[in-house]
Amino acid sequence: MQRIATDAVVPDVVRMSGIRFRWPGARTFSLSIDDFALPRGQRVLLVGPSGAGKSTFLSLLCGIVAPSAGRLDVLGTDVTRLSNAARDRFRAEHFGIIFQMFNLLPYGSILDNVLLPLSFARARRARAAAKGSAEAEARRLLDSLGLDATELDGHSAANLSVGQQQRVAAARALIGGPELIVADEPTSALDRDRQLAFLDLLFAEADAAGASVIMVSHEQELGSLFDRVLRLDEIAVSERRAAA
Amino acid sequence: MIAPRLVVPRLAMQSLRNRALTASLTVLAIAFSVMLLLGVEKVRTGARQSFADTISGTDLIVGARSGSIQLLLYSVFRIGNATNNVTWKSYADVAKRPEVAWIVPLSLGDSHHGFRVLGTTPDYFEHYKYRHGQTLKLASGAPFRDLFDAVIGADVAQALGYHVGDPIVVAHGTGSVSFVEHVDKPFRVSGILAKTGTPVDRTVHVSLEAIEAIHVDWQSGIPMPGQSISADEVRNMHLEPKAITAALVGLKSKLATFKLQRAINEYSQEPLSALIPGAALQELWGLVGTAETALSVVSAMVVATALLGMVTMILTTLNERRREMAILRSVGARPGTILGLLATEAGLLTLAGVLLGVVLLYAALGLLQPWIDRNYGLHLDIDPPTQREWLTLLTIVVAGFLAGLLPAMRAYRLSLADGMTVRT
Numbered sequence: 001m002q003r004i005a006t007d008a009v010v011p012d013v014v015r016m017s018g019i020r021f022r023w024p025g026a027r028t029f030s031l032s033i034d035d036f037a038l039p040r041g042q043r044v045l046l047v048g049p050s051g052a053g054k055s056t057f058l059s060l061l062c063g064i065v066a067p068s069a070g071r072l073d074v075l076g077t078d079v080t081r082l083s084n085a086a087r088d089r090f091r092a093e094h095f096g097i098i099f100q101m102f103n104l105l106p107y108g109s110i111l112d113n114v115l116l117p118l119s120f121a122r123a124r125r126a127r128a129a130a131k132g133s134a135e136a137e138a139r140r141l142l143d144s145l146g147l148d149a150t151e152l153d154g155h156s157a158a159n160l161s162v163g164q165q166q167r168v169a170a171a172r173a174l175i176g177g178p179e180l181i182v183a184d185e186p187t188s189a190l191d192r193d194r195q196l197a198f199l200d201l202l203f204a205e206a207d208a209a210g211a212s213v214i215m216v217s218h219e220q221e222l223g224s225l226f227d228r229v230l231r232l233d234e235i236a237v238s239e240r241r242a243a244a
Numbered sequence: 245m246i247a248p249r250l251v252v253p254r255l256a257m258q259s260l261r262n263r264a265l266t267a268s269l270t271v272l273a274i275a276f277s278v279m280l281l282l283g284v285e286k287v288r289t290g291a292r293q294s295f296a297d298t299i300s301g302t303d304l305i306v307g308a309r310s311g312s313i314q315l316l317l318y319s320v321f322r323i324g325n326a327t328n329n330v331t332w333k334s335y336a337d338v339a340k341r342p343e344v345a346w347i348v349p350l351s352l353g354d355s356h357h358g359f360r361v362l363g364t365t366p367d368y369f370e371h372y373k374y375r376h377g378q379t380l381k382l383a384s385g386a387p388f389r390d391l392f393d394a395v396i397g398a399d400v401a402q403a404l405g406y407h408v409g410d411p412i413v414v415a416h417g418t419g420s421v422s423f424v425e426h427v428d429k430p431f432r433v434s435g436i437l438a439k440t441g442t443p444v445d446r447t448v449h450v451s452l453e454a455i456e457a458i459h460v461d462w463q464s465g466i467p468m469p470g471q472s473i474s475a476d477e478v479r480n481m482h483l484e485p486k487a488i489t490a491a492l493v494g495l496k497s498k499l500a501t502f503k504l505q506r507a508i509n510e511y512s513q514e515p516l517s518a519l520i521p522g523a524a525l526q527e528l529w530g531l532v533g534t535a536e537t538a539l540s541v542v543s544a545m546v547v548a549t550a551l552l553g554m555v556t557m558i559l560t561t562l563n564e565r566r567r568e569m570a571i572l573r574s575v576g577a578r579p580g581t582i583l584g585l586l587a588t589e590a591g592l593l594t595l596a597g598v599l600l601g602v603v604l605l606y607a608a609l610g611l612l613q614p615w616i617d618r619n620y621g622l623h624l625d626i627d628p629p630t631q632r633e634w635l636t637l638l639t640i641v642v643a644g645f646l647a648g649l650l651p652a653m654r655a656y657r658l659s660l661a662d663g664m665t666v667r668t
Contacts, residue, residue, distance in 0.1 A: 062574070064573060085580070088576050088577065088578045089576060089578075091574075092577075093576070095574075099574070102567045102571075103571065104571070105258075105259070105568055107258045107262035108254075108255045108258050109258075112254060112255055112258075116255070116571075117575040117576060120575055120576035121576060
């Protein structure tokens with residue numbers, strides 16, 4: 001835990017305050033976050049039981065849904081003040097997102113899946129191209145994540161094992177060097193050895209790119225790999241009311 | 245080198261290819277519906293053109309008092325029968341009028357193996373004109389000279405395998421199977437006309453005198469018992485017809501058309517009708533217009549059904565594609581991008597269907613045109629689509645694109661509600 005730095009030295013990548021959110025429509029789940037900060041370069045594990053609002057938290061963090069009140073600063077930008085379109089563009093530029101499962105477009109080639117975010121993010125496209133070409137960078141990432149890109153060239157994403165799919169997803173999240181990697185239980189479908197191996201590779205690449213990592217999981221055992229372990233109920237209040 | 249910008253359209257195409265079977269069936273359904281819609285239009289214009297082309301250069305058609313459509317149909321198109329005849333005296337009176345440049349009598353009522361027999365004068369071959377003023381031409385043989393000579397249309401010759409010089413027997417009445425035949429007075433094929441694409445092709449032409457001759461020993465539609473006049477005897481008789489069915493009239497000046505028409509309609513000795521072919525055709529279109537509209541409405545509904553099928557196809561795949569939507573959203577795709585992707589997919593499917601439909605239609609036209617011409621006497625022109633047809637096709641594509649907005653809106657709402665959750 002020696003990597004923890006003080007807020008005064010390293011600026012926060014994410015800062016949330018006074019966030020209030022309710023899902024629209026019939027769903028009656030609501031979430032409030034009074035204060036949360038993620039310092040730059042930190043790796044944070046957010047744990048909580050299922051249904052505690054982990055996915056909602058990530059949706060808010062990534063700007064896929066907008067809170068009804070509060071302030072959400074990412075890299076010094078108040079995301080809540082952005083228009084919907086600007087928020088989508090912001091996410092494309094600064095976030096790399098890995099889901100629990102089904103990360104890939106099954107019919108697409110592996111390379112296309114990795115290159116997908118570059119279609120929506122100009123700065124990431126330029127950064128990836130600066131390392132030779134976007135395609136070469138994608139191959140390098142796949143390679144360092146333990147996938148032989150040339151061997152997989154002919155395959156579509158649907159032919160991969162779950163572990164391989166998650167590595168492709170990691171390469172997609174990392175390409176073009178976004179500042180923040182957000183992962184939603186990316187290892188839950190893997191056995192323990194593979195979990196650790198996957199996270200090692202992911203963190204090595206994130207460190208190399210200087211990216212912060214925030215990951216949610218219900219598995220507290222992974223905490224030793226992170227700078228900080230937070231329980232969701234420590235930072236957020238969730239409420240699930242019976243439908244009226 | 246992969247251009248990152250093109251990844252999204254390429255993935256969209258791959259997504260479509262992934263559903264190739266349902267997508268191609270959808271395209272096929274749209275193609276068939278478009279083919280039907282355009283086909284109905286082609287047949288409609290083709291039929292109108294065929295009708296309009298059948299009579300040209302004739303100013304008035306004179307017949308017994310009846311509706312003008314009926315008179316036009318039986319005198320020119322050999323459809324239906326005359327209610328009454330025109331006496332020879334009335335015919336002679338019309339012919340004597342100063343406005344008349346030429347007049348050709350028509351006598352119908354007999355048939356040969358289902359083909360109508362038309363009694364007329366040699367003037368018919370000079371004055372009857374079709375398709376922009378073309379006159380009838382003989383493919384072989386000569387016009388009738390002898391009393392029992394017959395000139396047959398191209399279809400008659402082809403269907404019955406007749407050649408110049410063959411004998412034929414005319415049957416009384418117009419059914420395809422006749423029990424009363426003029427066996428005692430056989431005809432000889434003297435000439436075969438070139439193909440015209442009009443009812444002339446399906447007509448046996450004989451002289452007016454021959455019609456009189458074969459009925460000389462008949463009364464009230466049956467042979468008079470105990471009285472038989474041989475073919476040789478009849479040649480020496482005076483064969484002026486007592487009545488004809490109708491007459492084609494050409495005028496010296498078109499300005500006199502209405503004046504003569506009125507005069508004939510008001511002819512006091514016998515109830516007569518005179519019609520202007522163009523006006524009667526217009527009346528006919530007015531009559532069949534309702535049926536044409538009904539056909540067009542039905543084929544438009546088939547197109548709508550095909551588009552509905554496409555929307556259903558996209559909607560049913562939507563649930564399995566929610567994951568695709570969530571992934572696209574997570575990498576920064578705007579909801580608008582997802583809306584556009586789905587609507588574009590629908591638009592492309594419709595466009596492919598429309599193009600395939602046009603190709604199929606022209607292929608079918610090319611293949612079936614000679615057969616339709618032969619069997620139905622309907623000449624369908626293989627023209628490029630008219631401006632109106634292009635407009636119809638464009639409307640269908642736009643409608644397909646708009647119909648695609650329906651599932652697209654749903655996908656949009658789902659992608660908003662799903663947030664970061666990726667559903668299977």
